Amino acid sequence: MRFNDIINELKNLDEAQLTTLNKAVVARAKILRNHNSAVNRIKFSVGDQVKFRGRHSDEIGTIKRIKTKKAIIDTGASRNWDVPLSLLSVV
Numbered sequence: 001m002r003f004n005d006i007i008n009e010l011k012n013l014d015e016a017q018l019t020t021l022n023k024a025v026v027a028r029a030k031i032l033r034n035h036n037s038a039v040n041r042i043k044f045s046v047g048d049q050v051k052f053r054g055r056h057s058d059e060i061g062t063i064k065r066i067k068t069k070k071a072i073i074d075t076g077a078s079r080n081w082d083v084p085l086s087l088l089s090v091v
Helices: 003-012 015-043
Strands: 049-053 058-066 070-074 080-084
Touching: 049 070, 058 080
Parallel strands: none
Antiparallel strands: 049 058, 058 070, 070 080
């Protein structure tokens, strides 16, 4: 079944079925996010030089700590950044 066919079939579902479907989609999305976080945690180590997009420009810094889904990055400025792992790339 193609994606467009699935979207078209939504018109035939009642509210209870849509609610059940929504719960299944949210659960699947959570599994994928957790998997991606685990993959990203493996890619990075404390001490790695990384790059990420700050508020106004690209920032380069060193990973001080890796948390579940974010890392603390020291950019050498007066403060540290708490950056999602998905936004980091190794320099």
